[in-house]
Amino acid sequence: MIKFKLLLWALALLMKKAARKNPDFRQQLDGKNFAFQLQTEDGKVVRHFAVADSKIRSKAKATQDPAFTISFKNADTGLRILTSKDKNAFMKGIQDKDIKIAGDLSKVMWFQSITKFLKPKKKK
Template sequence: MVTIPVLDVKSDPLDVLLAVIGYRLSMLASSDNSDVQELLNDKKVTIEFISEESGVARSYSFDNGKFSQQSGEAENADLTVKFKDSMTGVKLLTQGSLPAFMTAVQEKKLSIDGDYSQLMWFNKLAKHIVPPIPEEVKPYLERAKPYAYKAQKFAGHWIGVAKYKLGK
């Protein structure tokens, strides 16, 4: 039986995403994945993510192979990533693209304070966050894609109608 610790998570989409990423990082830190362990060994760093608009903050601490996450701002973060708003954070984190981060910095949708090399290191670690899809599941996903595309178009249409009706 696996025990899952209770996390302090707000209903904000960025905080939910960061909490889930933190949970996955804790799984990776305790795994026997040699690539992950190589990245975590001899690493002592605290990285925090903040949404300026919503006041959401969550920090990740890495300490020689051990991982922890905390809700709220860190006392001494080595790297702080501040998103203009939560949805910008969600979009950039789910894209997983370092160039997209840099573009967001130029567009003032994101600011980075601290040691930029820690962002490069975190990007290497982040490549392990999404687990690989088992081969036996892939055919089912391929069959579901057309339905997901139709549902996305349908939802997009009705969201547009709702925005029009609400005057937004």
């Protein structure tokens, strides 16, 4: 559970850094004003992310009215899927019912599209 909490915290740091330093990432935030959250199904681990003013803020607690929520079966499953090198891990997690999504699916697709900006740059 601790590793999953740390992963969500690190994800928040990566998004905040990308919002400051990456113009392409910042462009994806332009005009967006909503919150979303990632959590375990039982709600024991939860982190919400608020997008507004081309910035991202995050807290390790639930938000009142998320645009979408991605719930993982448990912390180990969330860690495995979010750190998988398999680009189909997320879709497989949905098919296997290890991931449940509630809310605006277009915003979920947006979130998946911005994750490409968070991967470490390959060394040449």
